[in-house]
Structure formats: C-alpha cells, structure tokens
Amino acid sequence: MSIAITFPAPRTAPRRRINRRSALVLCLLGGGVIFLFALTLSCGRGCLAPSAVLSALFGSDSAGASFVVNDLRFPRAAMSIVTGLCFGLGGVAFQVMLRNPLASPDIVGISASAGAAAVFAIVILSLNGWIVSLVAVCAGLLVAFTIWGLSSGRGGAGGRLILVGIGISAMLDSVTAYIILEAPEWDRVEALRWLTGSVNGAQLSEVAPVFAAFILFGGLLAVSARDLDVLRLGDDTARALGVGADKTRLLVTLAAVGLVAFATSASGPIAFVAFLSGPIASRLLGGSTGILAASALTGAILVLAGDFTGQFLLPARLPVGVVTGAVGAPFLLYLIVRANKNGGSI
Amino acid sequence: MNLARPNLSLRIIVVIAVLMLTAFLSLTIGTRSVPWAEIWDGLTGHIDTIGAAAVSVRVPRTVLAILAGAALGMAGAVIQGVTRNPLADPGILGVNAGAALFVVIGIAWFDISGATTFLWLGVAGAGCAAVFVYGVGSTGQGGATPLKLTLAGTATSIAASAFIIAVVLPRNDIAGSIQSWQVGGVGGARFDTILPALPFLGAGLLLSLASARILNALALGEELAAGLGQNIATGRALAACGAIVLCGTATALCGPIGFVGLVVPHVCRLTLGIDYRLLLPMSAVAGACLLGLADVLGRIIARPNELDVGIVTAFVGAPFFIWTVRRQRMRGL
Numbered sequence: 123m124s125i126a127i128t129f130p131a132p133r134t135a136p137r138r139r140i141n142r143r144s145a146l147v148l149c150l151l152g153g154g155v156i157f158l159f160a161l162t163l164s165c166g167r168g169c170l171a172p173s174a175v176l177s178a179l180f181g182s183d184s185a186g187a188s189f190v191v192n193d194l195r196f197p198r199a200a201m202s203i204v205t206g207l208c209f210g211l212g213g214v215a216f217q218v219m220l221r222n223p224l225a226s227p228d229i230v231g232i233s234a235s236a237g238a239a240a241v242f243a244i245v246i247l248s249l250n251g252w253i254v255s256l257v258a259v260c261a262g263l264l265v266a267f268t269i270w271g272l273s274s275g276r277g278g279a280g281g282r283l284i285l286v287g288i289g290i291s292a293m294l295d296s297v298t299a300y301i302i303l304e305a306p307e308w309d310r311v312e313a314l315r316w317l318t319g320s321v322n323g324a325q326l327s328e329v330a331p332v333f334a335a336f337i338l339f340g341g342l343l344a345v346s347a348r349d350l351d352v353l354r355l356g357d358d359t360a361r362a363l364g365v366g367a368d369k370t371r372l373l374v375t376l377a378a379v380g381l382v383a384f385a386t387s388a389s390g391p392i393a394f395v396a397f398l399s400g401p402i403a404s405r406l407l408g409g410s411t412g413i414l415a416a417s418a419l420t421g422a423i424l425v426l427a428g429d430f431t432g433q434f435l436l437p438a439r440l441p442v443g444v445v446t447g448a449v450g451a452p453f454l455l456y457l458i459v460r461a462n463k464n465g466g467s468i
Numbered sequence: 469m470n471l472a473r474p475n476l477s478l479r480i481i482v483v484i485a486v487l488m489l490t491a492f493l494s495l496t497i498g499t500r501s502v503p504w505a506e507i508w509d510g511l512t513g514h515i516d517t518i519g520a521a522a523v524s525v526r527v528p529r530t531v532l533a534i535l536a537g538a539a540l541g542m543a544g545a546v547i548q549g550v551t552r553n554p555l556a557d558p559g560i561l562g563v564n565a566g567a568a569l570f571v572v573i574g575i576a577w578f579d580i581s582g583a584t585t586f587l588w589l590g591v592a593g594a595g596c597a598a599v600f601v602y603g604v605g606s607t608g609q610g611g612a613t614p615l616k617l618t619l620a621g622t623a624t625s626i627a628a629s630a631f632i633i634a635v636v637l638p639r640n641d642i643a644g645s646i647q648s649w650q651v652g653g654v655g656g657a658r659f660d661t662i663l664p665a666l667p668f669l670g671a672g673l674l675l676s677l678a679s680a681r682i683l684n685a686l687a688l689g690e691e692l693a694a695g696l697g698q699n700i701a702t703g704r705a706l707a708a709c710g711a712i713v714l715c716g717t718a719t720a721l722c723g724p725i726g727f728v729g730l731v732v733p734h735v736c737r738l739t740l741g742i743d744y745r746l747l748l749p750m751s752a753v754a755g756a757c758l759l760g761l762a763d764v765l766g767r768i769i770a771r772p773n774e775l776d777v778g779i780v781t782a783f784v785g786a787p788f789f790i791w792t793v794r795r796q797r798m799r800g801l
Contacts, residue, residue: 284615285615292560293787296779300779393630439638440634444634444637447627448627450626458604
C-alpha cells in the first residue's frame with residue numbers, strides 16, 4: 123500500500139478540449155481574484171462606490187476615500203494576492219514533485235522553519251526587510267534538505283518524509299512560540315496574530331520583496347514546469363526523455379522554498395493555503411494542464427476570501443490564518459478518510 | 469514467559485535513583501544560586517531570606533513536574549500499547565490539543581476559574597479528541613497505521629489551535645496568560661492547584677496499571693489476545709480511559725507538553741523489557757525524571773530567563789521521534 127499520485131498525469135484526450143478546460147478554469151480563477159480584489163478595495167467598515175474607489179486609486183483626492191483605499195485597503199489586498207500566489211505556487215510545486223498532497227510545505231515543516239527563522243531574525247537579530255526573507259529562505263532550504271536526507275532510505279520514503287517533517291515542525295514551532303513569548307517589544311496579541319498568519323497592517327514596501335520573489339522563483343518554476351511534468355512519469359522515464367531528475371528536483375525545491383519563505387516572512391505562516399491550493403486546483407482542472415498557474419490563483423483567492431471572511435463576516439475580527447486553518451483541517455481529515463476508502467492512497 | 473533481563477533489579481534501582489537526583493537538582497538549582505543553608509531553611513519553611521523564599525517556590529514546582537511527567541510517561545506507554553503504534557504520543561495524536569481547547573473555551577466563554585473544573589474540562593477535551601482522532605485514523609483498510617493516526621492527530625491539533633486563537637484573540641484580557649500556559653510550563657505551580665488533581669491522577673494511574681495484563685496480551689496481536697480469553701474491546705476502552713484521564717489532567721495542570729509520552733516508553737522498553745506490568749510503573753518514574761530534568765535544564769540554559777519545559781521536551785523529543793520513524797519499518801505506508 124502506498125501513497126499514490128493525486129495529481130493525475132494529463133490524460134491523452136483531444137488536446138484542444140484540454141486546453142479549453144484549463145483556459146476556462148484559469149479565466150474563472152483570475153476573475154475570482156479580480157472580483158475579491160475589488161471587493162476588498164470597496165467594502166470594509168463602510169462601502170464605497172466603485173467610481174469612488176477608482177478615482178481614489180488614480181489620484182484624485184476625494185474626501186477620506188483616498189486614505190482608506192490607498193493606504194489601508196490597497197496594501198492589504200495586494201499583500202493578500204501576492205502571498206496567496208506564493209503559497210499556492212510553492213505548495214503545489216512540492217506536492218507535484220513528491221507526488222503526494224500531504225507533502226505540502228506547511229505539513230512537512232518548511233513553513234515552520236521559515237517562520238522560526240523570520241521571527242529569530244526580527245526579534246533576536248533585529249533585522250528587517252529583505253534580509254529577514256533571505257534568512258528565512260536559507261533556513262527553509264536547510265530544513266528541506268535535512269528532511270530529504272533523514273527520510274531517504276529503504277522503502278516507504280513518502281510516508282516517512284511526512285512523519286519526519288511533522289517531527290521537525292513540532293520542534294521549530296516551539297522555538298517560534300518561545301521567541302515570540304519572550305520578545306518584550308511585541309504585543310502578545312499581535313504576536314498571536316503573526317503566528318497564525320495575517321495581512322493586518324500590510325505596507326506597500328513589504329509587498330514589493332514578496333512580489334519580486336514571486337516573479338523570480340515563479341519564473342524559475344515556470345521554466346522547469348515541463349521537466350516537472352515529465353518527472354511525474356517516474357525517474358527512469360524522465361531520464362530516458364533527457365530530463366535530469368536530481369537537477370529538476372533541486373531547482374524546484376529552491377523555487378518552492380523561496381516562494382514559501384518570502385511569503386511567510388511577510389505575512390506569517392498562513393495556515394494550510396499551500397496545502398489546500400493544489401488539490402482544489404487539481405479538482406477544478408480535472409487532469410488538464412496548467413496546474414501551477416491554477417494553484418497560484420487558487421492560493422490568492424483563498425487568502426483574499428479568508429481575509430475578508432475573518433474581517434467582516436465573523437462576529438470577531440480574526441486573522442486570515444484562523445479562517446484558513448479552520449477550513450483546512452477538516453479538508454485534511456477528509457483526505458485521510460477518503461484515502462482509507464480508496465484502499466490507502468491519499 | 470520470562471521477560472526478565474539480567475540485572476533488572478539493578479536497572480530499576482538506577483531509575484529510581486535518577487528520580488531522586490532529579491528532585492534534588494530541581495530543588496537546589498535555579499535561576500538564583502542559593503547557598504546550602506538557605507536551601508535547608510526554604511525546605512523547612514523558614515522563609516527569612518530571598519534565597520529561602522526562592523527555594524520554597526521550587527517545592528510545588530518540583531512536585532508538579534514529577535506528577536505531570538509521571539502521568540504523561542504512563543499515558544504514553546498505555547496509548548502505544550492500545551493503538552499498537554510506536555509513534556503514539558498524547559501530543560502528536562492531538563489529545564493534548566483537545567484538552568487545551570476545552571480549557572481555553574471554559575476560561576474565555578464560561579468564566580471558569582476553579583482548579584477542579586479545569587481538570588474536568590481537560591479530561592473531557594482529551595477524551596473527545598482521542599475518540600475523534602482514533603475514529604478518523606482507523607477507518608478503512610489497514611486499521612490505525614502510524615501515518616494515518618499521526619496525520620489525523622496533526623489535523624486535529626491544527627484545527628484546535630485555530631479555534632483556540634479564534635477564541636483568545638478578541639479577548640485581550642486573557643491572551644497573555646493563555647499563551648504562556650499553551651507553551652507548557654510548570655513555573656506557576658502552587659499546592660492549592662495541585663491538590664485537586666491528585667484524585668484524577670490516582671484514578672488514571674489505577675486504571676492504567678489494571679490494564680497491564682491486557683496490554684501484554686494485545687502486544688501479541690488481537691487474534692491471539694482474544695484467543696487467550698481477553699475481552700479486547702473492554703480492555704482497550706478501560707486502558708484508553710486511564711490514559712485520557714492522565715494526559716487530560718496533566719494538560720489542565722501545565723499546558724500541552726509534547727513528546728514525554730513518546731520518548732519515555734521507548735527508552736523503558738529498550739532498557740527494561742516489554743512486560744507492561746513493569747513497563748507502566750517504570751514509564752511513570754522515567755517520565756517524572758524526564759520532565760523534572762527538562763525543567764531544571766530550562767532554568768539553567770536561558771539564565772536569567774527560564775525556558776519553558778515544553779520547549780525543552782520538544783527539543784529532546786522531536787529528534788527521538790524522527791529516529792523512531794527512521795528505525796521503523798513503516799507498516800502500511
């Protein structure tokens with residue numbers, strides 16, 4: 123019994139229909155992102171007419187609207203989109219590469235390591251900006267290779283990888299919790315918010331590095347997407363087709379860790395976005411191509427919708443990570459139960 | 469069946485000696501170094517100097533660490549036996565998180581403050597979480613494999629902590645105290661909160677010890693155990709109840725502390741053999757040693773601050789967890 127592939131390799135159906143379905147799904151997801159972006163900009167404590175939002179965005183100074191839209195809502199919405207894209211893309215890259223939806227960065231400890239490193243850099247080393255993200259990337263890579271190394275060996279590497287990752291997460295989470303508890307300058311409530319993942323109080327200057335990381339590492343992934351696709355067929359087939367399996371894995375790991383680490387150091391580890399995006403996108407696409415792009419857009423939708431729900435649709439104002447955590451955990455349980463019915467493949 | 473090992477009684481004596489040493493260290497070592505005379509004063513109740521006062525605070529703390537460690541160690545051994553799963557640990561299986569969720573909801577929504585009510589809540593939460601995780605993890609083919617149980621536990625823990633944060637965040641007044649409780653600490657121990665827990669711990673202890681024979685039979689496999697005339701379902705339920713009471717109580721007292729229940733039974737099994745009649749009490753003793761020593765270590769490492777005991781056990785326990793995963797021929801993975 124093994125944990126089998128969840129992301130079905132593209133079917134050999136007529137090529138045109140596949141493309142039509144993925145184009146349709148991508149358009150719908152993109153439309154969803156734009157709709158939620160517009161919703162976040164125009165609705166908050168009070169709602170603004172679309173015309174007022176537009177005029178505020180494009181510079182004309184209307185009473186009060188420009189501050190609310192330009193300084194409060196736009197950075198928040200931009201941060202939600204960018205972190206969502208990063209988490210969605212980074213998550214699905216791991217899941218596809220390891221052929222296992224459970225091998226997402228937030229379950230195997232990559233997010234935990236990036237979070238712990240970011241908190242360490244901010245609180246103990248008093249760093250800020252780009253350097254924090256770089257520290258987080260380095261820690262994420264270190265932990266990724268540690269987990270790969272520790273879980274290699276005879277048989278059952280997939281399950282072992284997840285269990286090793288869970289162990290490492292537990293250790294790193296306790297570090298993060300400790301540093302935040304001891305940090306004098308952090309309000310405890312604010313610290314709790316960060317620990318769950320939140321786009322509260324986002325600044326445009328914080329969005330920029332994450333966006334740059336998305337372009338850089340996303341480009342890297344896009345370049346290796348073809349090889350990644352071939353890798354699904356197995357190492358031997360990939361080698362026969364002229365794809366270096368180890369080199370591809372190295373590139374994909376680097377890109378995925380980079381995406382997750384930059385997003386985590388900006389917004390905190392928003393629970394389960396990386397884990398959820400891939401499986402949702404894969405179900406929408408139903409086996410047609412474009413899983414990477416679809417998953418990135420799904421991630422953006424999840425963060426935007428989660429943030430809006432947490433802010434305005436619930437009795438108390440909650441950070442986005444609480445909402446996605448509360449949605450994601452039942453989904454994980456559902457995957458486990460369903461896997462059992464299917465005879466062990468998750 | 470002779471499960472005894474050479475020098476068994478010597479090993480038992482060593483473990484008990486380590487427990488005494490732990491208690492001694494926990495009373496004498498702290499953030500403040502105190503001369504011997506003042507330590508004696510503090511222990512005998514003559515609180516005239518700051519040093520003596522510091523030592524007198526260490527007494528309930530030591531007692532709590534030993535009690536909670538014993539409870540967690542024994543609970544871990546029972547859970548590993550009941551689920552026949554080497555990775556079973558109250559922390560990993562989400563049982564502690566369930567207890568924490570119930571306690572936090574009690575504090576935040578129902579203004580509960582009595583120590584005894586905390587205990588009931590903790591036990592109830594631990595029970596709900598255990599039943600839920602085992603239910604999810606054991607559906608379908610292959611029963612409760614380590615991977616499925618661990619994942620179900622992780623999902624439950626994450627969901628529980630999302631709810632805890634959702635409950636705590638709108639309440640500025642209780643956020644600080646709940647968060648420090650959540651990392652797991654024995655620092656704030658007082659005798660008047662420990663006393664009401666003693667009946668709970670006693671009940672859990674007795675239930676667990678009574679199930680030792682059933683666990684021994686279960687270790688041979690379910691069919692064989694049934695063939696030996698054991699009532700498996702009842703036995704398992706009783707043993708699980710004991711473990712749930714133990715870890716629910718420990719969590720209510722000092723917050724969720726992970727990995728004690730994982731590490732201790734494995735070490736005991738390696739050194740003292742697999743007979744649960746011996747393994748259960750010795751797991752309790754060794755758990756007390758581990759938590760006590762972790763507490764002492766936490767006081768030394770971060771001077772003049774203190775490291776919460778939950779962080780120390782995570783650092784000892786997580787590598788051990790990984791080692792167990794690597795050593796294990798993963799059934800059903």
